[in-house]
Structure formats: C-alpha cells, structure tokens
Amino acid sequence: MIPGSTINVLRSQRVLCGNDICPAVILIKDGKIKSILPETALTLDAGETEKVVDVGSKLIIPGIIDCHVHVNEPGRTTWEGYWTATQAAAAGGVTTIVDMPLNSIPPTTTLENLRDKIQAAEGKCFVDTAFWGGVVPGNHWELRPMIKAGVVGFKCFLIHSGVDEFPHVTDSDLHVTLEQLKGTGSVLLVSPLLSNFSTSDPCEYSTFLRSRPDTMEMEAIRTVTQLCLRYQVRCHIVHLSSAQALGLIQEARLAGAPLTVETTHHYLTLCAENIPPRATQFKCCPPIRGKANQEQLWSALKSGLIDMVVSDHSPCIPDLKTLQTGDFFQAWGGISSLQLGLSLFWTTASNKGFSVLDMVRLLCQKPAELCCLDNQKGSLSPGHDADLVIWDPDDEFEVKDANIFHKNKLTPYLGCKLRGVVYATVVRGKIVYSQGSFSPQPLGKHLFITQPQANEEQSSFAS
Ligand SMILES: [Zn+2]
Numbered sequence: 001m002i003p004g005s006t007i008n009v010l011r012s013q014r015v016l017c018g019n020d021i022c023p024a025v026i027l028i029k030d031g032k033i034k035s036i037l038p039e040t041a042l043t044l045d046a047g048e049t050e051k052v053v054d055v056g057s058k059l060i061i062p063g064i065i066d067c068h069v070h071v072n073e074p075g076r077t078t079w080e081g082y083w084t085a086t087q088a089a090a091a092g093g094v095t096t097i098v099d100m101p102l103n104s105i106p107p108t109t110t111l112e113n114l115r116d117k118i119q120a121a122e123g124k125c126f127v128d129t130a131f132w133g134g135v136v137p138g139n140h141w142e143l144r145p146m147i148k149a150g151v152v153g154f155k156c157f158l159i160h161s162g163v164d165e166f167p168h169v170t171d172s173d174l175h176v177t178l179e180q181l182k183g184t185g186s187v188l189l190v191s192p193l194l195s196n197f198s199t200s201d202p203c204e205y206s207t208f209l210r211s212r213p214d215t216m217e218m219e220a221i222r223t224v225t226q227l228c229l230r231y232q233v234r235c236h237i238v239h240l241s242s243a244q245a246l247g248l249i250q251e252a253r254l255a256g257a258p259l260t261v262e263t264t265h266h267y268l269t270l271c272a273e274n275i276p277p278r279a280t281q282f283k284c285c286p287p288i289r290g291k292a293n294q295e296q297l298w299s300a301l302k303s304g305l306i307d308m309v310v311s312d313h314s315p316c317i318p319d320l321k322t323l324q325t326g327d328f329f330q331a332w333g334g335i336s337s338l339q340l341g342l343s344l345f346w347t348t349a350s351n352k353g354f355s356v357l358d359m360v361r362l363l364c365q366k367p368a369e370l371c372c373l374d375n376q377k378g379s380l381s382p383g384h385d386a387d388l389v390i391w392d393p394d395d396e397f398e399v400k401d402a403n404i405f406h407k408n409k410l411t412p413y414l415g416c417k418l419r420g421v422v423y424a425t426v427v428r429g430k431i432v433y434s435q436g437s438f439s440p441q442p443l444g445k446h447l448f449i450t451q452p453q454a455n456e457e458q459s460s461f462a463s
Pocket residue numbers: 068070100312314
C-alpha cells in the first residue's frame with residue numbers, strides 16, 4: 001500500500017459489514033464508499049484486477065473520530081502542531097480530529113480567531129479536521145457567526161481552564177450562552193472541573209487526587225444537567241472521570257435532557273493506585289481515579305450511559321511537566337495519546353468482552369453524531385466517506401519513543417504493551433498512512449459543519 005495513492009477496490013477477509021465481520025470487497029469512487037459486496041459478488045472487467053488492494057485478513061472498520069484534541073497551533077506550536085498531531089492521528093487509525101478552542105493563541109473564541117486557526121491549519125492536516133469554538137465571558141455575540149462559519153459547537157469551563165487567555169464562565173454567562181445557542185442545533189461542551197486547595201505533599205499523587213474530589217465533579221454536572229433540561233440545547237460533558245455522576249446523568253436524560261457524555265482513554269486505562277510519586281506524566285484534569293471507579297466507567301460504556309471515548313490529547317513541552325521536581329500541582333495537566341487511542345481502548349476492551357461493534361459505536365459512530373458528521377463519517381455505508389482503518393486486533397506492540405509521532409513524546413504509556421496494530425489508514429479513499437510512512441502531502445481537509453436544525457443558510461470558509 002503506497003502512501004498517497006488512491007484505492008478503488010479494497011478486499012479483506014474481515015470487513016465490518018453491518019453487525020457482522022465477513023469477507024468483503026469495498027468499492028470506492030470519488031473518495032466515497034460506493035458499495036460493499038460479498039467477496040463472491042465482485043466481477044471485474046479485464047485489466048481491472050490490478051486495481052484490487054487485498055489486505056488479507058486485516059480487519060477493516062470506519063476511521064476513528066477523535067473529537068477532543070488540543071492541537072495548540074497557532075501560539076503554542078512547540079507543544080503540538082497540525083502537522084505532527086494529524087500524522088500521529090493517521091498512524092493511530094484516526095481519520096477525523098476536532099480541535100479544541102483552547103491552548104492555542106489566540107483561543108478560538110471569535111470569528112476572527114477562528115479564521116486564524118483555519119489559516120494555521122492550512123496545508124498541514126494529514127486527516128480531516130473540524131473545529132470547536134469557545135465560550136468565554138462576554139463573547140456571546142460571536143457564537144452565531146461562528147456557527148455559520150461551521151464550528152462543531154462550543155466549549156466552556158466552570159473553573160480556571162489552565163490557560164489565562166481562556167477564562168471560565170459564570171452561571172449568568174451560561175444562561176446567555178444557552179439563549180444564543182437555542183434553536184441553532186449547536187452543542188455546548190462543558191468541562192466539569194472544580195478544585196480544592198491542599199497543604200499535603202504535592203509530589204504524592206494522592207494529594208492531587210484529594211484536591212479534586214468526585215463531589216466537585218458531581219456539583220458541576222448537576223449545574224449542566226439542570227441547564228440542559230431547561231434550555232433544551234444539546235449539552236455534552238467532556239472528560240468524565242467520576243462514576244459517581246452517572247446517576248445524575250441518567251436522571252437528566254430520562255427527564256428529557258439532550259445530554260451526551262464522553263470519557264477518555266486515560267480514565268479507562270490508568271489507575272490512581274498505580275501512579276508513582278512524582279510521575280507527573282500521569283497528571284490530567286480531572287484526575288485519574290481509583291480502580292473501582294474505573295470499573296464503573298467501563299460498565300457505563302457497555303450500557304450506553306457513557307456515549308463515547310476520546311483522547312483529550314493535551315501535550316506540552318517536557319519542562320512544563322516539572323519532572324525534575326515531581327510536583328503534581330505545578331505540572332501541566334494533560335496527557336498525550338492521540339495516536340494510541342485505538343490500541344489503548346482495544347487492549348482493555350477486548351479483555352472485558354467488548355466487541356469490534358462496541359468499539360465502532362464508541363470511537364466512530366457516537367463522536368460522528370455529536371459533531372453532526374454522521375451523514376458522511378463514522379460508519380462503513382455506501383455514500384459515506386471512504387475513511388477506513390486497516391488493522392490487526394490480535395497483534396501487539398510496545399509503545400516506544402521511536403514509534404510515537406506526537407511532537408512531544410512524553411506519555412504515561414511509554415513501555416506499555418498494547419493490543420491492536422494499525423497497518424494503514426485511508427481518508428476519503430486515499431492512503432494517508434501505511435506501516436510507518438505517510439502520504440508525501442497532507443491530504444486532510446477542513447470540515448465545516450452545517451447544523452441540521454439551522455434555518456439560515458450556512459456559509460463556509462474556502463479551505
Ligand atoms: Zn481537553
């Protein structure tokens with residue numbers, strides 16, 4: 001498989017066809033899936049057989065949609081940038097990322113800043129890229145213009161976000177925001193972060209964990225569920241770490257709140273009990289909690305109470321992780337894992353009895369629905385974009401510096417052995433990654449979202 005080349009006919013003994021995995025041939029035309037045929041039904045004219053790319057028994061599923069990625073460009077491009085982030089995504093079977101509005105400078109909180117963002121991403125994306133906007137105090141008049149320009153939705157914080165240029169909102173800001181979003185079809189992402197102060201040893205992980213107790217995440221989620229119910233605007237809880245909030249979420253949904261929830265690979269993979277002192281590469285906010293909590297998160301994924309799993313890829317330069325002092329309170333709170341999501345998830349999920357179908361629901365279909373991309377991405381269906389990941393669910397690899405494509409390679413997963421090896425990634429019919437190599441040119445495009453409920457005609461930027 002030559003990176004950069006176009007696939008017209010793709011054959012495998014294991015293709016996800018509806019609810020089954022079976023031998024099939026995927027026909028691709030103009031970047032879209034034309035049809036998926038049983039192997040025996042394929043008839044080719046003379047001279048066409050060389051067009052068939054046969055991947056043997058490698059499994060083919062839809063490309064992953066990671067809708068929680070901090071690319072940080074422009075402004076903090078030393079932390080991560082579009083070129084490296086989207087190469088890492090491609091190497092991990094991710095065919096679409098949605099970039100968060102904060103940690104770049106400027107943050108994506110105005111139409112003008114969105115234009116800066118799009119310009120910064122121009123010509124650098126190896127996979128398709130969409131953009132979240134941000135809500136900060138006083139920018140409510142920017143929200144509808146940004147919706148028209150095609151942002152997926154908006155993110156806000158209830159406490160300090162971690163960067164000064166993206167201040168958190170108050171209750172009254174939330175009301176104004178939801179008034180603005182009402183009837184637009186757009187979605188508000190809320191980060192349920194709150195924190196306590198602590199005087200104990202800052203190099204012990206347990207001190208950091210106690211400063212961000214479950215009860216605070218609960219309080220924040222209670223606020224969100226009430227507002228979601230009242231305004232009937234889609235709300236989405238990002239990076240849920242505490243299983244204690246699940247009851248509240250279920251209640252709100254039963255009462256009619258259009259509420260969705262994500263958790264991240266790190267809450268499903270890492271445990272507070274196993275984090276050594278001073279190991280600040282494990283720091284993220286909200287914090288990684290205990291094993292019992294983690295089991296409840298897995299149960300909620302199985303039942304559908306948690307809708308999706310994302311990376312919340314949030315890297316920084318090594319100095320900001322303060323590994324020299326090991327102070328959890330001083331270190332940047334963010335974990336890098338964009339490239340590893342498929343394998344992190346599958347390593348544990350396959351042991352817990354999750355199927356490939358569950359995986360596609362949690363990593364592809366539900367994120368596509370959240371982002372209003374489900375009419376073109378997230379499933380192997382005729383008419384959908386030919387975004388594919390070709391991988392071996394039984395093969396294993398060890399995470400090493402040398403095989404990580406993130407700009408900064410520090411990650412708590414170094415040295416871990418993971419199951420699920422990505423061989424190739426296809427975006428709209430073109431091979432963007434194959435066994436360690438990328439297409440010579442970035443082939444991703446910018447995605448601008450048209451909200452299905454929006455009445456006014458949507459405009460979009462040329463990309
Ligand atoms: Zn985040």
